[in-house]
Amino acid sequence: MPREWTTATRNPHATPARQPGRRTVPVIRVQALADTIIELTLQDAHTARTARPGQFVMLYTHDQSRLMPRPFGVAGTNGDTFTIIFAIVGEGTRQFSTLREGDTIDMLGPLGGQAFNLDQPGDYLLVGGGLGIPPLLYAAQRLAAKPDTRTTAILGYRDTRYADTRMQTHTPHTHSITNAQGDVLTLLNTLEPNPNPDQPLTILTCGPKPMMQAVHQWAQTHNANCQTCMEQRMGCGYGACVACTIPTIHGNTKTCTEGPVFPSTTIIW
């Protein structure tokens, strides 16, 4: 199945810009947002200054037998620091949850060849589910700084509404729902999400794949541009191993350097 190879469009003869490599950074703050959900503030000027919403960083455990990088979306920046928000799901995140202020951690990034595109003015609908919400927090932070945009956030949680107050600092139009009450589609269908029909509507979504697929379909029927932030197990995060592919209309495509944000229409759902 020959196909257009996304990287073929770049100039092959350009000397690449050098990126900072794996490095050790200080832990500034560790805060539990819910039972097993933790916000980690790390100090890294490069990430704080250059990360775009949808991009992620790799964190490495101190355990020398667990070598693989763990990807986490940047959830916000502040001066020389940035935050991530993670759930304790396995041994790596369990170890990260024991970090304390003053500890250090190894990181790489920011990574991700395609971030959320926030250039379009108009209405933005941020639809997040579970641990897909953190990148949307950062998108909302950036959108809040743009006078020509208006952001509505629709957040679905398993139980604890761990990110509502943080989202509200970026946009007053924050709506959320827990599993017991329904899902983000319930909210999408009960809200009037595009109050200004003359304005273009951009949807940014991140969360479980079935949720993003439903949001994509909703976007199709509402004539909205939809950008999805995809998740895949990664081997490196910087494009070298070709482990992180998802099927797209261009074939198997790397989530790390060709994503993690994709136009929802390119994903094979």
Add this chain to the structure above:
Amino acid sequence: MPREWTTATRNPHATPARQPGRRTVPVIRVQALADTIIELTLQDAHTARTARPGQFVMLYTHDQSRLMPRPFGVAGTNGDTFTIIFAIVGEGTRQFSTLREGDTIDMLGPLGGQAFNLDQPGDYLLVGGGLGIPPLLYAAQRLAAKPDTRTTAILGYRDTRYADTRMQTHTPHTHSITNAQGDVLTLLNTLEPNPNPDQPLTILTCGPKPMMQAVHQWAQTHNANCQTCMEQRMGCGYGACVACTIPTIHGNTKTCTEGPVFPSTTIIW
């Protein structure tokens, strides 16, 4: 080559006494005795109360990729604590050297089926070289408590005389030499080590193999009982893996449970 198997003499049907397993203990004190030689005080009542001179403990690194136990001779006990003295030689000891008071470390022991036998009254000559000195410190501590013995220590160092002051707290008859000046044999031959020819002379020795061999030969010619504390790479330390053998007149014999102390006459030098 069939041979007498040392373990065959035990009662095979006895229910064995249960030993404490691998456990986590607090680090009480870390003190540098020389450039790369460190004294570590650990709190473990069981070891402090039951360890015999020549026995050792296993320490485990916090690095989950370096799984193997590191053996260290008990260098002394005090109440509920015991000390070991180690040289930084590889990655494990380098990691142990970064331990601080209040940290914890995993240990097993005390181990070693044969310790120094201190039952004999009379003169004791402790001949130690390099990192073979720590077990002799503990032997001297125990001998100092026995009124019917008199201890002379002969210590050979690469350079820094890291253990002289400690040995002097147990016996005033402490003599030492550094590589630049000669070796323990130089001292043995210049001293009058057996001032009381009516008393039996027991030699306890621990250090590099060539040194112990020379001490063994010296003992032979001086009609002394000589006990050598042998070193070998170990896989478990408690007798299960049969990795730690040395050639003896009984065949390949485990250093951990049949040693580490052997009559010098049983070693194939």
Add this chain to the structure above:
Amino acid sequence: MTTYTHSTIVAGIPWKNPVATASGTFLAEASTQYYDVSELGAVTTKGVSPIPWEGNPSPRTAESPSGTVNSVGLQNPGIDHYLANDLPQLKQLGATVITNVAGHTPDDYIQVVKKLDNSPADMLEINVSCPNVNAGGLSIGTDPTTLYNLITDLRKTNQQTNSSSNSPPTVTDITTIAKAATDAGADALSLINTLIGMRINTTTGQPILANTTGGLSGPAILPIGLANVWKVRTALPHTPIIGIGGIHNAHTALEYLYAGANAIEIGATALLNPQAPHTIAQELETLLDQRPALAAKLAAGETWR
């Protein structure tokens, strides 16, 4: 004393739980100091030969990332000592005993297995995969015909004891080897043994092991053992399999059970923590409580796959 409710059956032999020790990492008088051997599914004893063997020169052990490389070379006091000492002691303590059998020649194996006829050993494990002896061991386990002939002969020698063939991972096709063993009458398969490895001292430029190479085991080989069990389970849906290789906690034991093993053995991890087999058996009990479907299959002598 823990009560174990999740038993298993390996080639007709009931095990209290699916956890055994692996050969060469358990020695009766050493390991029984740390836990009650009757609380394990089984204990596998060190490879035993017709006469005492002296093994390889030392050093015999070297560390590697998440692993250990060993070249003991099957040092053991021989079958007569074993029958007089270890075996009766372990049986008296209530253990289910798997006797691991070693040999340089087919005749060596036959001598040992003959002496084990009518012994209280519950199972035999024929070690045809030791990388640390020059003759026998691996050279038998890597050739399907030699292995077939050996197991056939052993079956004739000893009809009474169920036997498992411990097959090596370093063969081009493990399923061929596995089939040769079962076709010849092996009741079960023990998968996997160690892989040939070595380390070098970068100060001297010389191998750390006196024997140059040794067998790599420990967590490092976990994925390899799992893949071998998975492959053989796919090829031989009904053969009892004891999964071995890199198990270091109850979750990794569970991976083997999901890969299709009936039971598991713990090797190197017991060297790093003498109580590990017992602790893992206890923790697995809890994990199986949470997985009634898997537990039911094991209890019936069936497997997940």
Add this chain to the structure above:
Amino acid sequence: MTTYTHSTIVAGIPWKNPVATASGTFLAEASTQYYDVSELGAVTTKGVSPIPWEGNPSPRTAESPSGTVNSVGLQNPGIDHYLANDLPQLKQLGATVITNVAGHTPDDYIQVVKKLDNSPADMLEINVSCPNVNAGGLSIGTDPTTLYNLITDLRKTNQQTNSSSNSPPTVTDITTIAKAATDAGADALSLINTLIGMRINTTTGQPILANTTGGLSGPAILPIGLANVWKVRTALPHTPIIGIGGIHNAHTALEYLYAGANAIEIGATALLNPQAPHTIAQELETLLDQRPALAAKLAAGETWR
């Protein structure tokens, strides 16, 4: 920019230092973001096939103790894209380039190697040991006759480029395979590739990799790679060998050089730290300063053993 004084020669090709990247863990546009590729001994590019390959379904990667299990399945944009993009870019950046060649059938390899005739590639590495494709790869690398025939045909196709055969570790006897490759005209041997492994999710009971099994690499396999290089060096005293498997710092690189390798490649470790190949090359420079005898041998294209 570091100055490297300890060069090596691999099958006639001069390398600035003994450190290269391993195939599948280096991609020009990704890795060049982190270091100057002209500072390495060589870079080995991802296995390239006659036409673009889509590889295996995802997930393609799973963690294991001190290792990683991957089943990319040789996804790559094909030889034409490679010749138009990666290869010229790397040559312009001053790299010594080893082109890793993949195929399902002998004809696939021939097509790729033909297109590489008169290309600026410095060496070819024929991947006959990928565990992640159903046809080709491992099925060729485990059979001496098939491998002999393939390498013979490739030699006829492309006389110009030195080629190295990347042999698999999971064969009963690696020296037979190594000899088949060199007898057929392989100028060098790349040892080792990954070992077949898998992991299972203990919540679902299912394999983590969509393809069930993958290739285990990383520090976990270090002792296995060393033992293979040692064995082949003993059997073939004069064949250039590139040592691969589990190298994660300059000391482990050194172990391979003492085992008899002429040079080394760094795989998984580069995935965990993009700059690792460069850092290791720098650190090895210092270690070789301290080992003039070894450095002199390497510089002369000879090996320690």
